[in-house]
Amino acid sequence: RRTPLLAPSFLAADLANLQAETERLATSAADWLHFDVMDGRFVPNISFGLPVLQAVARYAKQPIDVHLMIEEPHHYLAAFRDAGASSITVHYEACLHLHRVVQQIKQLGCRAGVALNPATPVSLLEDIAADLDVVLVMSVNPGFGGQAFIPNTLKKVAMLKELLLDTGSDALIEVDGGVNMDNAGPLVEAGADVLVAGNFVFSAPEGPVATLARLRDHLT
Ligand code: DX5
């Protein structure tokens, strides 16, 4: 199995010290920086948005992986690219014209991702899979950090892996929600390429840099 990319989530960082958080992640095992945008409509929570992304991007050394948990994301794609996004992931459930949205993200020069809520089956991606750079499998219901990992995700990742092979897609499989030392190995075994981790990384007593290093060692 390949070593997955690690993407710590800013949602669990010290939001009053984003410069310091971004700078310490710069020297860590993080491959991407995961940035969760919530609008209080698609999900029952509001996080942060464009001006905060712009501020973080000034200090970021790794690509910023923007996860849009918002309705009608097509209105904001160019703005997120301009604010510093390297990849933009929209929710399947939030897009009436998903094909168009995916093409727009790619035209902006960003990696295009589609996220699936826990109850959305991977089979719905059959006709778009080959166009995608990333499929993000939510392993909790989106909206909050610190929730428990939904075990069915392992089966879902394996099914998605098969679908990507069948459709000739080279999309990366990203898993987001409740990722920790216990499920990371099985997730990679099932086919995960990118692991997002919020609480596990930031609330560990030894801090995010040491925790990311430990997770990396565990998976190598
Ligand atoms: C949840 C967000 C996640 C969240 C993960 O809606 O999409 O990225 O930050 O946090 P943990 O790892 O704490 O579940």
Ligand code: ZN
């Ligand atoms: Zn996320």
